[in-house]
Amino acid sequence: MSLFRTQVQDVGAQRGVGVLESRLTGLSREDFARDVWARTAALTRGASDFSDVFSSSAVDELISRRGLRTPFLRVAKDGTTLPESSFTAPAGVGATIGDQLDDTALWRAFADGATLVLQALHRTWEPVAGLVSELSTELGHPVQANAYVTPPQNRGFDAHYDVHDVFVLQIEGTKRWIVHEPVLPDPLRDQPWTDHRPAVAGAAARSTAHLDTVLGPGDVLYLPRGWLHSARAQGEVSIHLTLGVHTWTRYALAEHLTRAALAALRDDPPMRRSLPLGAGGQDDERELVRERLLAAVAEADPGPSFERARRAEGRPAPLGPLAQLSALNGMGPTTPVRLREALEARLAGTRLFTRVGYLDLPASDLAPVTRLLDGGIRTAGDLGLALAGRLLRAGVLLPGNR
Incomplete structure (x- = not known):
């Protein structure tokens, strides 16, 4: 049986709990780990209002105004991925690179029933990037995000499985999901569903569905890697996010x-x-x-x-070079500083390891750096101006308060 939960939107968001509980499942990390993680599909009705994370206007903005290039978008129809040449083109004077998205071609494909897949949204849309970063930190596994935009009564892909866990966040519209248990439990990254295509097709056609349900806005579906699934938009355009958790094994x-x-x-x-x-x-x-x-x-x-x-499979919080230089040049004792988020910083002896490299520290710097990693230190003066400048230059610190 699938695990169903009905949850009030954003429950616990003000209690300092993680996004797993406050926005995705209503379960604490401990309960999720014990009852759900890598074990079973789980559906949470009304998990959250995701309008602050993604929307139809975000789709239009990304496609028509951001100058995105492949592979930041795929197009699929009836289980087939369309060639990139069918929806890319140069963008005129000063932007003649040939693999930029052609919004006219994409509109025509979408109107003809194709699904638009915006890939790696954790790199191109800040609200999604923030959610992904928080979830990755909470789970301890790297996370990436795609959006699937499907016209009414259409589907993008046949029944298949993923080699990573997914959280499906229904943003707008509705979509019917049919989920079957795995034919290959816990597949590794080099064991894609295409290697088991006959077994996948047979299981999807013959076995009783583990879950057959319609997701509406705010619903969240969790699928462990290997679980078979297919989805079809209902009577209106469907937009959903998938947060792919690339689990370490x-x-x-x-x-x-x-x-x-x-x-x-x-x-x-x-x-x-x-x-x-x-x-x-x-x-x-x-x-x-x-x-x-x-x-x-x-x-x-x-x-x-x-x-x-x-560490290499994750990405630290964004860094603005101009803001960084301004903070460095204007730094004084009262300059606010903060540890860069998602940096995976840790001290090993006198060496500070981070996602952006390592620094060897003198013994005199170990105490303030330890306080920094523990959530302390609020100004460059608290840390020490020389050390603060070194950490700003290395990209370990960012200017400003959280």
Whole structure:
């Protein structure tokens, strides 16, 4: 059975709870982790009013006025993705790059029943970027956002599964969703549904739907990776956001563990020796390699490379170069400063690691930096002008109060 919840819009938003509870599910992170995460589809009716996040006017703004290029938009109709050349063109004098969106071509495709897919909205629409950043921080997994704009009584894609979890946020209109249980539970990123197309089509056609429902504005549907789904707009234009959670897995951690072990074996002289000549006598070699590999795995620490990869898949809060330079040039003891959001900053000894690189700090700077990471420090004078200037220049600090 799916987990259904009816939730008053924005419940808990004033209590300092995360967006998972206040805007998406009505569940605390602990309850969501225990009952829903990676386990089952979950539908929350009236989770939130998302008009502050996205809207039909945002769609028109992005397509007609922002000069977007591929791959920030895809176009699909009846399960087929249209070629980019059918909806892109140069944009006249001073903007002759050929892969910019052609709003006239897109209007004609949309009027003919095509779904418009605005991709990577966490890079192009600030309200969506803010929601994505908060959710990613709360979940500890990278998140990205797409919008699907579907004409009445049309669909963009056949039944399929995603290799990432999704939160579906219905923005405007209504859409019927049909959800089936996985044919491949917990698929990895290199195990797309197209590799299992016959099984997916068969399950969608023959098995009883796990969930068959119509989403209206404010409803949220959570689907773990691997869950089959298809959707069709009803009697009006449907706009929904999908927040894709690109989950880190045990397999990914195992990859980093084996890489760390292999890196150690590169420095083991016996492991660099050539195998004996001829095809025979390999059994003894295999046993030797197995023993040394297992020993290397037992000693390997995948933490540093795993953390680097995890930080690289996220993006810190936006930084304005002109505001940054102005703050740096005009900095005084009362200049307000703040730690850049979504930076994944942490101290390891005297080194400060962040998503934008690392800094080696003198011992005298460790105490103020520790207070900064704990949510303290409000002015450049509190931090120390020299240190504040260094952190502003490195992109670790931003000017102003939250």
